[in-house]
Amino acid sequence: MNCYIDAGNSRIKAHLARRSQKDVEPAMIDWPPATEPDAVGALATRLEPLLVDEKGRSPKQIVLASVVEDRRREWLETAIAEICPQAQCRWLTVPRKCCHVRVAYESPEGLGIDRFCAMIEAHARHGDRPLAVINAGTAITLDVLGADGQHLGGLILPGWRAQLEALRVTTPALGAAVESLETGEGGAVSAEIPEATRRLGLGADTATAIELGRHWLLASGVNQMLAVWQERLADEGELLAVLSGGDAGRLVDLIDPAIEQRVEDDLVLSGVVRLARARR
Ligand SMILES: Nc1ncnc2c1ncn2[C@@H]1O[C@H](COP(=O)(O)OP(=O)(O)OP(=O)(O)O)[C@@H](O)[C@H]1O
Ligand SMILES: CC(C)(CO)[C@@H](O)C(=O)NCCC(=O)O
Incomplete structure (x- = not known):
C-alpha cells in the first residue's frame, strides 16, 4: 500500500492506494495553526486517519508533493515518522519533461x-x-x-x-x-x-x-x-x-x-x- 500526499499552503490532501487502484479518493486535513505549541503532535493526530486504514495497515511508501516552506515540511516528515516509522518517504521534484x-x-x-x-x-x-x-x-x-x-x-x-x-x-x-x-x-x-x-x-x-x-x-x-x-x-x-x-x-x-x-x-x-x- 502506498500513500500520495499533496501538501498545499492551506491544506494537506492524501490518497491511500493499492498499487493497482485507479481512482483517486482524496482525504483532506488543515495544517495546525502557526500558534500551536506542539505542531508536530497536532499534525500527527490529524494525519493518522489518512495514513492508517480501517484494518490498522499503514503504507510502505509515502510519496509527497509539497509547496510549503521547510518548517512545515519538517513537521510533516516528523509526524509521518511518528505514525508509520517503517514507511519510506519519497519527495517528488519537477523534472524538465515527464508524461x-x-x-x-x-x-x-x-x-x-x-x-x-x-x-x-x-x-x-x-x-x-x-x-x-x-x-x-x-x-x-x-x-x-x-x-x-x-x-x-x-x-x-x-x-x-x-x-x-x-x-x-x-x-x-x-x-x-x-x-x-x-x-x-x-x-x-x-x-x-x-x-x-x-x-x-x-x-x-x-x-x-x-x-x-x-x-x-x-x-x-x-x-x-x-x-x-x-x-x-x-x-x-x-x-x-x-x-x-x-x-x-x-x-x-x-x-x-x-x-x-x-x-x-x-x-x-x-x-x-x-x-x-x-x-x-
Ligand atoms: N475548509 C477550507 N479550508 C481551507 N480553504 C478552503 C476551505 N474551503 C474552501 N477553501 C478555499 O480554498 C482555498 C485553498 O484551496 P486548496 O486547498 O486547493 O489550496 P492549497 O492546495 O492548500 O494551496 P496551494 O496549492 O495554492 O498552496 C482557500 O484559499 C480558500 O479560499
Ligand atoms: C504558486 C504556488 C504557491 C501555488 O500553489 C506553488 O505552485 C509554488 O510554490 N510554486 C513555486 C513557484 C513557481 O511555481 O513559479
Whole structure:
C-alpha cells in the first residue's frame, strides 16, 4: 500500500492506494495553526486517519508533493515518522519533461510541483488540444499547455483568501469589513448581492465593494488571459480551461461561457500518483 500526499499552503490532501487502484479518493486535513505549541503532535493526530486504514495497515511508501516552506515540511516528515516509522518517504521534484509535458521554466525545480502535477494530469486526460490549467488554491495559478504538451508558461495570482489577507494587513481600517467576509458572513454578503449589482459590478458598502473587487480582479484577469491564448493557439484546437483547487467552483462561475471549461477536483493528487508511477 502506498500513500500520495499533496501538501498545499492551506491544506494537506492524501490518497491511500493499492498499487493497482485507479481512482483517486482524496482525504483532506488543515495544517495546525502557526500558534500551536506542539505542531508536530497536532499534525500527527490529524494525519493518522489518512495514513492508517480501517484494518490498522499503514503504507510502505509515502510519496509527497509539497509547496510549503521547510518548517512545515519538517513537521510533516516528523509526524509521518511518528505514525508509520517503517514507511519510506519519497519527495517528488519537477523534472524538465515527464508524461509528455515539457516545462517552460529554464530551471524546472523553480516550478511548483502542484502546477506540474496538475498539468501532466490535465494533458493525460485532454492532451489532444491546448489547455489552460488553473489551480484555484491559496494562490491561483494558470498554466498554458500547447496540444503537444509544451508548457508555454503561467501566472501566479493571490487566491480568494489571500486577497482579503493582503487588505487586512495593508489597510487595517478595512478590518471589520474584511473580517465579515473572512468569517463566513462574507458568504452571506456575497450571496446577498443582487443580480443587477453583480452585473453592474459596483458596491455601495465596504464589504460588497471588496467582494466585487476581487470578483472583477479575477474575472477580468483570467478571462483576458484565456481570450488571448485561445486566439494564439487557435491553430492547435479549441482551448479548454481545466480548473481544480479549493476555489475552483467559485472561479468557474466567473469564466466567460465562450471558453470551454471543466472543474476536476482531484487533478493535483491524480497528477501526483501519475508522476510517482511514471517511468523517468
Ligand atoms: N475548509 C477550507 N479550508 C481551507 N480553504 C478552503 C476551505 N474551503 C474552501 N477553501 C478555499 O480554498 C482555498 C485553498 O484551496 P486548496 O486547498 O486547493 O489550496 P492549497 O492546495 O492548500 O494551496 P496551494 O496549492 O495554492 O498552496 C482557500 O484559499 C480558500 O479560499
Ligand atoms: C504558486 C504556488 C504557491 C501555488 O500553489 C506553488 O505552485 C509554488 O510554490 N510554486 C513555486 C513557484 C513557481 O511555481 O513559479
